[in-house]
Amino acid sequence: xxxxxxxxxxxxxxxxxxxxxxxxxxxxxxxxxxxxxxxxxxxxxxxxxxxxxxxxxxxxxxxxxxxxxxxxxxxxxxxxxxxxxxxxxxxxxxxxxxxxxxxxxxxxxxxxxxxxxxxxxxxxxxxxxxxxxxxxxxxxxxxxxxxxxxxxxxxxxxxxxxxxxxxxxxxxxxxxxxxxxxxxxxxxxxxxxxxxxxxxxxxxxxxxxxxxxxxxxxxxxxxxxxxxxxxxxxxxxxxxxxxxxxxxxxxxxxxxxxxxxxxxxxxxxxxxxxxxxxxxxxxxxxxxxxxxxxxxxxxxxxxxxxxxxxxxxxxxxxxxxxxxxxxxxxxxxxxxxxxxxxxxxxxxxxxxxxxxxxxxxxxxxxxxxxxxxxxxxxxxxxxx
Numbered sequence: 001x002x003x004x005x006x007x008x009x010x011x012x013x014x015x016x017x018x019x020x021x022x023x024x025x026x027x028x029x030x031x032x033x034x035x036x037x038x039x040x041x042x043x044x045x046x047x048x049x050x051x052x053x054x055x056x057x058x059x060x061x062x063x064x065x066x067x068x069x070x071x072x073x074x075x076x077x078x079x080x081x082x083x084x085x086x087x088x089x090x091x092x093x094x095x096x097x098x099x100x101x102x103x104x105x106x107x108x109x110x111x112x113x114x115x116x117x118x119x120x121x122x123x124x125x126x127x128x129x130x131x132x133x134x135x136x137x138x139x140x141x142x143x144x145x146x147x148x149x150x151x152x153x154x155x156x157x158x159x160x161x162x163x164x165x166x167x168x169x170x171x172x173x174x175x176x177x178x179x180x181x182x183x184x185x186x187x188x189x190x191x192x193x194x195x196x197x198x199x200x201x202x203x204x205x206x207x208x209x210x211x212x213x214x215x216x217x218x219x220x221x222x223x224x225x226x227x228x229x230x231x232x233x234x235x236x237x238x239x240x241x242x243x244x245x246x247x248x249x250x251x252x253x254x255x256x257x258x259x260x261x262x263x264x265x266x267x268x269x270x271x272x273x274x275x276x277x278x279x280x281x282x283x284x285x286x287x288x289x290x291x292x293x294x295x296x297x298x299x300x301x302x303x304x305x306x307x308x309x310x311x312x313x314x315x316x317x318x319x320x321x322x323x324x325x326x327x328x329x330x331x332x333x334x335x336x337x338x339x340x341x342x343x344x345x346x347x348x349x350x351x352x353x354x355x356x357x358x359x360x361x362x363x364x365x366x367x368x369x370x371x372x373x374x375x376x377x378x379x380x381x382x383x384x
Contacts, residue, residue, distance in 0.1 A: 006272040007285035010063060010263040015293060016163050018068040019304060020316035021128070025074040025255065029085045033305070035253050038192040041297040042254030046245035048290030050257060054241055055283025058234050060226065061267045062283050064242055065260035069217040070210045072320060073124045073360055074255060077206055078351065082253065083197040089250040090196055091207035092214065096243030096256075099215070100236045116367035117216040118330035119341040120209065123348020123363055125324045132317035139310035142172060146311070150318050162319040169311040170303075178308040187298040191252045209360035214258050217323070222259025229268035230276060233259075340370035 022043070026036040047064040054062035070092075074085060136143040146165045154161030173179040219239065226233040238259055246256050266272075267282040293300065304312070331341040344367030352359040 002271065003273055003279070003282045004285055006267045007282045007289060010260075010266040010282075010286055011289040011293070013163065013266065014065050014260065014263045015300075016166050018066070018071070018319055019300075020166075020312045021068050021071045021075065021319065022066065022255075023301070023304060023312060024128075024316055025071040026253070028075045028077065029080050029082045031082050031253060033301075034187070034190060034192050035082060035194065036305075037187060037190055037298045037301055038194075039253035039255070040301055041189050041191055041294045042249035042252035043257060044290045044294035044297060046242075046249040046254055046257040048287040048294065050241050050245045050287075051283050051290065052287030054234070054238060055280045055287065058237070059277070059280045060231050060233065060283070061229075061264070061272065061279040062226070062233070062238060063222075063260040063264040063267050063286055064245075064257050065218065065222075065263055066254075067210070067214040067218055067256035067258050068320070069121050069124065069213045069323065070256045072128055073209055073213055074206065076124050076127055077360075080202060080206065081197075082194055084199045084202045085206065085255075086194050086250055086253065087196040087198040088202045088205075088207035088210065089255050090247060091203045092211040092256055093243050093246035093250055095208070095211040096214070096246065096258075097240055100240035100243060112212070112216075112364075112368070113334075113337055113371060114216070115331045115334050115337040115341040116344050116364065116371065117212060118327045119344035119367060120348045120360055120363040121213050121217050122324055122327035122331055123345045123350075124213070124360055125320045125327065126345075126349045128313075128317045128320050129324050130317075131313050135310045135313045139308070142169070142176070142178070142308065142310050143314050145172065146314050147318070162315060165318055166311075166315050169307065169315060173307050173311055178311075179306045180308075189295050189297045189299075193251055194253055196251060205361045209364070210256060212364070213360075214256050217327070218258040218261065221261040222264055225261050225264045225268060229265075231268070336374075337371060340367045340374070343367060343370055 019040070022040065023036065026039050031039060043066045047066060050064040051062060054064070132143065132147070136147070146169050149168045150161045150165040153164035223233045223235060242257050242259065246254065267286060268279060272279045272282050331345060332338055344363045347366050348359050348363035350359050352362055354362060
């Protein structure tokens with residue numbers, strides 16, 4: 001029962017804490033309600049099947065998740081429609097598979113300084129966290145109680161903060177008459193194929209940054225969680241399977257699945273099972289739970305969409321506050337790279353768009369460019 005309970009908690013945390021961010025991404029690219037259901041269902045199928053296969057095949061508790069930073073990146077991008085976004089998703093998934101197939105590509109990605117990658121991620125997330133307090137000005141009666149509940153609940157357990165805020169928000173919205181349940185018939189679930197459109201600017205501005213933030217902010221911490229629990233993760237197989245699952249479900253709107261960190265930590269400790277060799281079963285149970293979520297994605301999303309905008313914005317921002325904290329800490333960790341990281345953060349947090357390419361890509365460009373100039377100047381000074 002502890003295996004089932006751990007998997008249930010991991011699945012609930014993974015859905016409740018981040019679904020608002022995925023919903024914001026779907027709205028940003030103009031997805032219809034049916035396409036949004038397809039997006040969530042595709043992600044749930046991909047992470048469910050990937051978790052089941054990897055956990056059973058390697059007898060390790062391998063937990064997969066959707067890319068929450070990737071969803072934040074998509075939501076922060078303007079001028080993007082769903083077919084163009086799907087083309088970028090396919091590129092990101094292909095790059096993930098290539099990383100597994102060609103070790104030099106993975107080594108090249110690992111050479112990107114962590115402060116720069118973290119600064120890009122922090123800049124993307126920053127807008128969502130700030131939006132909580134912008135929304136507080138418009139709906140203080142709803143946002144203020146949710147913020148207070150979040151701050152108190154996280155003192156008990158960091159996992160409870162966002163879930164408590166979401167639960168309280170649902171109750172307050174229904175009691176206060178703020179919820180607006182859809183008038184039409186509700187579909188239980190469904191997949192809708194989207195013909196991809198391959199646009200160079202979108203592939204550079206969204207596809208490449210989506211791949212990079214997923215690698216830096218999700219896969220690397222996910223592997224670290226497994227190592228910290230005493231397991232040796234199958235890095236190549238995990239990258240290939242999650243990349244393949246993402247590639248196959250991208251035409252249905254799913255943006256990216258990857259290794260989990262927070263959800264994985266719930267299933268890899270002794271609370272799951274005292275015998276480390278038995279904890280892999282939690283990954284299988286977790287995967288089947290996500291297949292169940294895929295089967296009723298329409299009903300779950302109808303409940304979320306019925307809520308007021310202030311609730312969605314608040315839950316999304318509070319859910320990303322922890323990620324922002326970690327990203328800023330990494331971005332500012334090295335004094336030598338701090339200035340470049342600040343510029344990268346500022347660009348990513350802006351609404352910059354050049355040649356149709358969004359700010360996330362240019363954030364990397366300026367961060368790496370400043371570091372290169374600093375290195376060249378350091379060599380010139382050393383020679384003189």
